[in-house]
Amino acid sequence: MDTALDGAVRVFCERGYHATSIGDLTAAMRLATGSVYKAFRDKHAVFLAAFERYATVRREQTRGAAERGANGRERLRHVLLSYVEHSQGSEGRRGCIVVGSAVELSAVDPVVRARVNAQLATNENFIAGLIREGQADGSIPRHVAADDTARLMICITQGMRVVGKARLPLDGERLVGVAMKLLA
């Protein structure tokens, strides 16, 4: 089931919700039409399940990137670097389902909007936590405004997914090097 969902994630990321037909889904999930509707109520339910699946996978990847740092500041740097990498290349061209949902659906679909907001809040809290962690261990100055900086960094990460989807090249070291000035 998770492997079928991974297929749904791939095609929903790439084309978005409306441009993905049931035919595209059955091909990507390796399931027939009837089987999809036996496992899910409708296309919208498939999308919500794919959204959750994507969020889970990405959360683990981001947490994993954070663990590569020795203190709060380094953990945050690795998280930002991870975002740049995931925004580039084939995965960057495929796109992020959270960004896609925010842009394509959040205006007209309250359920999706709630999921998007929850995901953004989780990420923002995680980043704010890393900043406070860095302030506690001395790697980030006390005068840095954790919440405001975290919100700006959410803008940065979401924006990277947009320009990554447009295939603009992003240099991780240079981009993150500049972004780290926000922690000065």
Place this chain on the structure above:
Amino acid sequence: MDTALDGAVRVFCERGYHATSIGDLTAAMRLATGSVYKAFRDKHAVFLAAFERYATVRREQTRGAAERGANGRERLRHVLLSYVEHSQGSEGRRGCIVVGSAVELSAVDPVVRARVNAQLATNENFIAGLIREGQADGSIPRHVAADDTARLMICITQGMRVVGKARLPLDGERLVGVAMKLLA
């Protein structure tokens, strides 16, 4: 004609390309079906025209915001503030057609992708120019990497449109206050 295009811009921004039907377009443009197809080859052509119209209007607004500053640094600050304002409230919820195109179409539509890239490049060059202007007039330190900082600021502005569409509130003064540390 421009007033009809403004209607098309509004509905394309809000719902994106695929979720906008010809019926939605005729209602928003106050034109009958046949009239739309007499003025444009097909729906795709309407979208491209709406994209250009949007880009033109936004360019003027951004240039206008820049003029409110006395030096390079202040001009850039006003540009960022303008982006926050446009990413908020009803206009923020409506969304940006450039971000929408990048996310929804750039993966499968080379023509749209080229327009998106051109628009991003124009904005990035404008910001980089403001940074160099500030370095020339002494309001921005010489050691700031203009190109890298401009690219990161593009990520910030595009990201603000994403979180603004998701209806996350953005405090202009605080957010831009943090972002200005990139010019230190």
Place this chain on the structure above:
DNA sequence: TTGATTAGGAAACAATCATTCCCTATCATC
């Protein structure tokens, strides 16, 4: 006033969409 050209509007069209229905294997249980 007349004639010709253009813009506007609504119905008809084929294609595609999401969804439902029914059939066919497969497997465990009796």
Place this chain on the structure above:
DNA sequence: GATGATAGGGAATGATTGTTTCCTAATCAA
């Protein structure tokens, strides 16, 4: 080995899509 239940597959369906066609109204030159 027969049977019942379940999962998977594919054709049929009704709605909706983008597009075309045809007709009417209006505008402008002569």
